[in-house]
Amino acid sequence: xxxxxxxxxxxxxxxxxxxxxxxxxxxxxxxxxxxxxxxxxxxxxxxxxxxxxxxxxxxxxxxxxxxxxxxxxxxxxxxxxxxxxxxxxxxxxxxxxxxxxxxxxxxxxxxxxxxxxxxxxxxxxxxxxxxxxxxxxxxxxxxxxxxxxxxxxxxxxxxxxxxxxxxxxxxxxxxxxxxxxxxxxxxxxxxxxxxxxxxxxxxxxxxxxxxxxxxxxxxxxxxxxxxxxxxxxxxxxxxxxxxxxxxxxxxxxxxxxxxxxxxxxxxxxxxxxxxxxxxxxxxxxxxxxxxxxxxxxxxxxxxxxxxxxxxxxxxxxxxxxxxxxxxxxxxxxxxxxxxxxxxxxxxxxxxxxxxxxxxxxxxxxxxxxxxxxxxxxxxxxx
Amino acid sequence: xxxxxxxxxxxxxxxxxxxxxxxxxxxxxxxxxxxxxxxxxxxxxxxxxxxxxxxxxxxxxxxxxxxxxxxxxxxxxxxxxxxxxxxxxxxxxxxxxxxxxxxxxxxxxxxxxxxxxxxxxxxxxxxxxxxxxxxxxxxxxxxxxxxxxxxxxxxxxxxxxxxxxxxxxxxxxxxxxxxxxxxxxxxxxxxxxxxxxxxxxxxxxxxxxxxxxxxxxxxxxxxxxxxxxxxxxxxxxxxxxxxxxxxxxxxxxxxxxxxxxxxxxxxxxxxxxxxxxxxxxxxxxxxxxxxxxxxxxxxxxxxxxxxxxxxxxxxxxxxxxxxxxxxxxxxxxxxx
Numbered sequence: 001x002x003x004x005x006x007x008x009x010x011x012x013x014x015x016x017x018x019x020x021x022x023x024x025x026x027x028x029x030x031x032x033x034x035x036x037x038x039x040x041x042x043x044x045x046x047x048x049x050x051x052x053x054x055x056x057x058x059x060x061x062x063x064x065x066x067x068x069x070x071x072x073x074x075x076x077x078x079x080x081x082x083x084x085x086x087x088x089x090x091x092x093x094x095x096x097x098x099x100x101x102x103x104x105x106x107x108x109x110x111x112x113x114x115x116x117x118x119x120x121x122x123x124x125x126x127x128x129x130x131x132x133x134x135x136x137x138x139x140x141x142x143x144x145x146x147x148x149x150x151x152x153x154x155x156x157x158x159x160x161x162x163x164x165x166x167x168x169x170x171x172x173x174x175x176x177x178x179x180x181x182x183x184x185x186x187x188x189x190x191x192x193x194x195x196x197x198x199x200x201x202x203x204x205x206x207x208x209x210x211x212x213x214x215x216x217x218x219x220x221x222x223x224x225x226x227x228x229x230x231x232x233x234x235x236x237x238x239x240x241x242x243x244x245x246x247x248x249x250x251x252x253x254x255x256x257x258x259x260x261x262x263x264x265x266x267x268x269x270x271x272x273x274x275x276x277x278x279x280x281x282x283x284x285x286x287x288x289x290x291x292x293x294x295x296x297x298x299x300x301x302x303x304x305x306x307x308x309x310x311x312x313x314x315x316x317x318x319x320x321x322x323x324x325x326x327x328x329x330x331x332x333x334x335x336x337x338x339x340x341x342x343x344x345x346x347x348x349x350x351x352x353x354x355x356x357x358x359x360x361x362x363x364x365x366x367x368x369x370x371x372x373x374x375x376x377x378x379x380x381x382x
Numbered sequence: 383x384x385x386x387x388x389x390x391x392x393x394x395x396x397x398x399x400x401x402x403x404x405x406x407x408x409x410x411x412x413x414x415x416x417x418x419x420x421x422x423x424x425x426x427x428x429x430x431x432x433x434x435x436x437x438x439x440x441x442x443x444x445x446x447x448x449x450x451x452x453x454x455x456x457x458x459x460x461x462x463x464x465x466x467x468x469x470x471x472x473x474x475x476x477x478x479x480x481x482x483x484x485x486x487x488x489x490x491x492x493x494x495x496x497x498x499x500x501x502x503x504x505x506x507x508x509x510x511x512x513x514x515x516x517x518x519x520x521x522x523x524x525x526x527x528x529x530x531x532x533x534x535x536x537x538x539x540x541x542x543x544x545x546x547x548x549x550x551x552x553x554x555x556x557x558x559x560x561x562x563x564x565x566x567x568x569x570x571x572x573x574x575x576x577x578x579x580x581x582x583x584x585x586x587x588x589x590x591x592x593x594x595x596x597x598x599x600x601x602x603x604x605x606x607x608x609x610x611x612x613x614x615x616x617x618x619x620x621x622x623x624x625x626x627x628x629x630x631x632x633x634x635x636x637x638x639x640x641x642x643x644x645x646x647x648x649x650x651x652x653x654x655x656x657x658x659x660x661x662x663x664x665x666x667x668x669x670x671x672x673x674x675x676x677x678x679x680x681x682x683x684x685x686x687x688x689x690x691x692x693x694x695x696x697x698x699x700x701x702x703x704x705x706x707x708x709x710x711x712x713x714x715x716x717x718x
Contacts, residue, residue, distance in 0.1 A: 110621075111621060111625065112625075114617075114618045114621035114622050114625065115618065117614040117615075117617055117618040117621075118611065118614060118615070118618065120614060121610045121611045121613075121614040121615075122611075124607065124610055125607070128603050128606070128607045131603060132600065132603065207703055207704060209629070210665065212628060212632055214628060214631075214632075215624070215625065215628045218624065218628075219621070222617075222620055222621065222624060223617060223621075226613070226616050226617045226620055227613060227617060230612070230613045230616065231609075231613060352706060354699060354702060354703050354706070356699060357696075357699070357700070357703070365614065368614065368617070369610055369614060372609075372610045372613050372614070373606075373610055376606040376609055376610065377606075380602060380606065
């Protein structure tokens, strides 16, 4: 074999079997995007449980010629495509995550003060305003719905709805949702201060009544009945959410509850994050739509916060015992971050005013409200 | 002052009204929710077809009437939108669906006036025509739209009106007369709107009423936003009702337990010491623990405790809340 032939052979191997010659600028940009989210997750600890696998998924999938998100020569899905297809496309993972969330949730504050359900509903205002707004920018009806649900501040719901209605926007929507959820302590306080007076922030609320274990046990059954009868489309999400809660509250399946809260939740979170990140290939992500989605997502959060506080103001017109409007922002269902923000703002106004348990009610109501909004959108397009 | 019983009855009434009023959220099979586009049509005469249907975004049946000025309507059917799918046109705009109309008995190459009427049409409603042989396939023939004095109802026969008729029929008739809108298109045999493309004395017209997209989007969004409130109000009513029931049950059980304890104490068991911890709830225990913690921490510290920052868990926070609502005194440690 001559040297020329050797060099030819080397050249063809490098071109056809290595990724180097196929690397392009878009992929380098996506590496930077992946690194940015890894930085946010690791250095700033912004939602690390999701942003670490998402960030790494972005990084991994943007290497050229990788057998990750396609189909093999025999027609089988490749590794991450397998997770995506059977976990997300089939809508399994978001529902299992919701089951774990239900197993972690104590609905006591919501049961003690059911009025706060209305705050959870009012906090979905941003979802519908954003839906109309994104239509102006050329999004289709389904894309607009999937972007709008970001304001519900519920990761699994966002992923569930987007996978159903606009799967090509999954990566951008999930990133926007989790990023803004982590930034709730930055986004909400200015709006809360703008919409409330110092006197209103100092309103002290009566201690919540004690909630018996029996009530907490029956709540998932009652809630499932009402919600699914009225919005059947939300049955997969709400059904598993309440099932997880029932496992927690019944007390006789501690092992199952622990598994749902810890091992199972962690397992599906890994697959979810990496699958979502892997949908963000350069060809799909680098367009004007993801940028708009990030902008729309921020607006969505702002309007949802506004909607929650406004709902409390409206309710206070009819209530004898006024509610502190700061808990309205907790209707944005970033649990428990939004409730903590209400607590901190309440303490700033009055160091003796402890709002955390009062704010947990609307926070949990927001979970139900955002799932209901998702169900409404699904029903709209069915 | 509304009594507990009346409040409970009111909550049950609200629950009943919400459940019975939720027409908009019924499933497809029951025809509610406005997502079913099945039209029930009957031939009124050689030149008229009358239909009733539940359009998208509505939950009640509405009447539509299709008529021609000459010839006869030989065939009339609802068409599935997939047959006329086009990326430029959104199915959501056609909330009544599509219809295929065949008109026969006209002079080859002749013209006929095709009219569509309904009390549900607006001034902005248009009738778009689909012709797969034309480019573009979808066109707006700019139908002439006007209000007419014609009675159309959602029943198969027009309701009897006038003296002696039921008041509801007269009301519905008055409403129908006030609102019936007619769109008229001139269609030429073999022309741009004729799907068969031939001047053969037969016109095939495929199309449907098209409403403003924004009208639909905004309307349906308002409904769905307030639908979330309705769902959560129903849930809230259920939770309030069940909460009251459970509180009563627990109060009765507590009373019974106290009665048993008193009976046991009264039967001569005096060896309980200064206080018994048996009846102490976990919440009260937490409150006492926090109070002791604050007291001893205060004694040890020369600076006031900063209560704004705390790594305390939910039990301690709960205890603090209870202490504050009982107006516990907080000593000024600086003054010592």
